[in-house]
Amino acid sequence: MTIQGHGMMAQANHDEQAEQLFVRDLKGYISGDCERMIADATESVDPSPGTNDAAAEALAGLGRVPGFRHWLSARRQAQNLLWDVVGACVDRQLPELSEKAEQLSGTGSVETGAGYRAPPHLAETDVHLMPGGYDEDDGSVRQGALMDRGGAVYMLGRNGGFLNDRRGHTAAAHLLHRFPDFAPARLLELGCGIGSSLVPMAGYFPDAEAHGIDVGPGVLEYARARAASLGVALDLRCDDAVATSYPHESFDLVFSCVVIHELAPGSIPAMLAECHRLLRPGGVVLHLEVPQRYDELGMWTKIRAEIEARYNNEPNWVAATSADYDTLLRAAGFRDVMTGYQDATDRAERGNAGFGAASKGVFRSWAVMSAIK
Template sequence: MNKKLAHPMMPQANHDELARQNFAYSLRKYMSTKMLPELKVVYEETVKPQFERENQRPPKDRYEIRRGMQQQQYYKWLSSFKRTIQEMMWESVATTVERQLPELIKQAKDRVAPQGTLKLDPELKIPVYQTAVDIHCMPGGYNGEYTQDDISAGAIYDLGVYIYGMRNRDSIRDVRGQTVIHKFLKQQYPSFQPRKILDMGCTVGANTLPYVDAYPNAEVYGIDLAPAILRYAHARAESLGKRVHFSQQNAEKTNFPDESFDLVVSHIFLHEIPVPAIRNVFRESYRLLAPGGIMIHQDARLYRHLDLYTAFLYDEETTNNNEPFWSAMRDLDLVAVAREAGFSTDKLIDTLLEQDNGRQSFIIVGTK
């Protein structure tokens, strides 16, 4: 990774901090490009043949694959290595944020004439599913808050995901929002001009901001549970000259009136919440949509899109990376969930989109 930054709110690493971050980046890249292909060889040449000899059939699901793989030393070592890299990644960026935290907080507050708004709710009850676990091993999870006007959770997340996604930090990191807009909305609904847009579970707003440019006449809103994340998201958007209205709300039940939005979206949000919460989010999406409005929830591919071995690899996020709801979400029939929320079957689409980085992204779309 280089030192050129995507926006002014990005924490600036010094020489030693950047060296540690680049080391974590390099280890993750080595694991992805060298070790994971070798793991598949272990499966194809050892685990799968042994399972077929013992059971007279191939494995039927990811659980049977895992039971066989757990007996292999290479798999054990790689799993430990992957977890260590994840923890090392967060530690390497947290040092940078902690060193600059007073300056970052001051920078976030120094807005003479802000374009957007920020509303926090100190009375909002954070669901236990977001506080019981440090999600994806990030210290304190999304909801860590340690000082007045804290923005550290947002800054740590924003800097850490550059290592996790193996990207240079000069990238604005908005590929998911751009994909939904330009690979789907602009193609399927070219005349669609929403007046109000809501991004649920927006975190630092990376994928919220493309909607500001794509629909310049729309009011764009972003909601999340975490105050430190939202303070950072607001400052990040302002530093990039984007007008977004951020507020601290639970996407399961917001304070917006019925039929408030023409477009309700989310990006890699559903896998961070349990199944009952997903059902509530879909019901809330339906309630918030104006007639003719569109709901789009984007996430990584569901297990039904994957071969069994790839599903086993995805499952590692739940078994080994503090993503407790990752696998349950990927087993869901989200079309059925949307129907239960009120959407008509003939107005529902679930499909895959090709992102600019070559990866595929899943979306569930409902129109009202």
């Protein structure tokens, strides 16, 4: 059997692969042909400029339409089915994955920040409906393995296949384009998850210490072992992105990939202020997010944003796509702010552009914002 992804990923047998491909195609059908029919019903709705009320009102109205309720239920159940079939695949080989993680224990580290407590909004909800969420701690690497293989199916293979690493390469592409001579000695990813973006970023700076934080020890232990299987050493910590336990001016680069929309509502300024505190003078902050601006979206896409927030446990989705990052970064103390869209890529190169003012759409480009302390 061909290994999919890397040495730590749960490998699917014939039946498991068939189940996962079925879920992938089911999700594609629900978000494709079915969704287009539902979306057509919203074309005549005139949104109120600059407010979220029209989308919320339209969503409430659609809730009275049986066809919409059926579609919304099918969408949610397909997401639950995804975690069910991937979970069964992971559980079948969890002892082997735990053994592999132990064999790789000499590379990298995982610790818990002083006084750490998981942010309540993440401790109390299952983001993306993933059972146990990000901070589940059962003493094993199960949650990370579930997140890893589930992410490949959830993304329908559009984020770098089974390595799930295209966003990390894309963030690096912006960094290397804007700062071609930049060479951080210490870098940190906020909300690193399983390390799928941190590993490629570390690969572009092999002499740097690569650090990452997230909220769950099981996810981070898996991330450490996953990176070790790919030949990368990561130093990871359970910590809160808006108030980490690192000393002032600890890093030359602080970045995140699609984390802002999973923050607690109202906490974007606190996260940016923490980035400023963590960076040394002259250090770089870089954040990558979904390539949408709420005020530029059509009515149906605004309704979809409301659905993500309410039914996929991502309450900061609208705020993340509405924020004025130029103003927020400057208010946090940064200078030379740049915002725009970076073309998605699997390989970053110094001086390579692919950055501009217009989005090319989800998975083809990503919103990026960078600045200097």
